[in-house]
Amino acid sequence: MAYLSIRQVSKAFGGPPVVDAVDLEVPQGRFFALLGPSGCGKTTLLRMIAGFETPDSGTIAIDGEVMNAIPPHLRPTNMVFQSYAIFPHLSVFDNIAYGLRKLRLPKNELKARVEAMLATVRLEGLSGRGAGQLSGGQRQRVALARALVRQPKLLLLDEPLAALDKRLREAMQVELRQLQRQVGITFLMVTHDQEEALSLADQVAVMNNGKILQVASPRELYERPNCREVADFIGEINFFHATVKAVDGDRVTVNGGLLGVVALPRANILFDAAVGDALLLAIRPEDIGFADAGLAGTLAASTFLGETTLFQVQVAGRSDPIVVSNYFDPPSKDVHLNFPPDMLIGLPES
């Protein structure tokens, strides 16, 4: 059952909608990511869930209760902002306690809750330190602790790690993942970083131009993107224009242009294709092999990535190079490429 349920929510700021008829179901107790390029409406959607922004239309329900008319402080949500606003003149303890002051808890209970939270985010020793004297990662942990100490049912995180450098960001990703498992609270995290979304989340919604394009597990998004935009946004991928020639049983035969006539599993065609339909064949760089025969091309460039190397292969009759990833360099600059039919997926052309 969905814990957060968004139905047909739209929002415009005088111009075209920046959130456009969004439907979204977020299950309870999971780590859910909302992934999309900058400006696609992620923050606006998050702010509507938190109650800082009002939808023009549609409903937002949490745990079965419609939230549209409920003010932010009465919603079971808390938000960690992109520029995590902690108070530099307050101690770590007081920053975390800040969220609890309004609840007027007995002093010892307040102390116990703050201390438990300090332990959760591993800041026990820094309770008395001024928040201005913390590193970026520590500040971010204070911001998380302050949001979590009020025991929200749904934690909204708006690009929480974007301000950190790469090393720290990766370390904090692991911590965030562990923290979510430990507290069991539903996390809804906004990010424009596809690696971050894929590595952290149980489920990812891909958003562009105010619309949700696909909601799926990280693996499914990578292996079975439902459209060109999602395929393009999630990692490297190669596209080929093709036409459906025949559909028989569990195979679909397509005329794949440079790839020739290929029969791929029907399950790899991610839309309802009929004979004569145009489609896009898509294949990931790691699924293309160097071979003795096959599509002939010339190595135009290579990028060493440590474990693998990314090769750009130029082929006659196509302007974009084909991107191939492999552990080994091919023996010569003249190569042949092999496209295993089972690794090709078929997407709608439009």
Ligand SMILES: Nc1ncnc2c1ncn2[C@@H]1O[C@H](COP(=O)(O)OP(=O)(O)O)[C@@H](O)[C@H]1O
């Ligand atoms: N309060 C606002 N007034 C006018 N335009 C806004 C406002 N908030 C956001 N926008 C516009 O809405 C679009 C989506 O913004 P935002 O939700 O912040 O995107 P994202 O978080 O995905 O980068 C942008 O074009 C942005 O300029």
Ligand SMILES: [Mg+2]
């Ligand atoms: Mg944003």
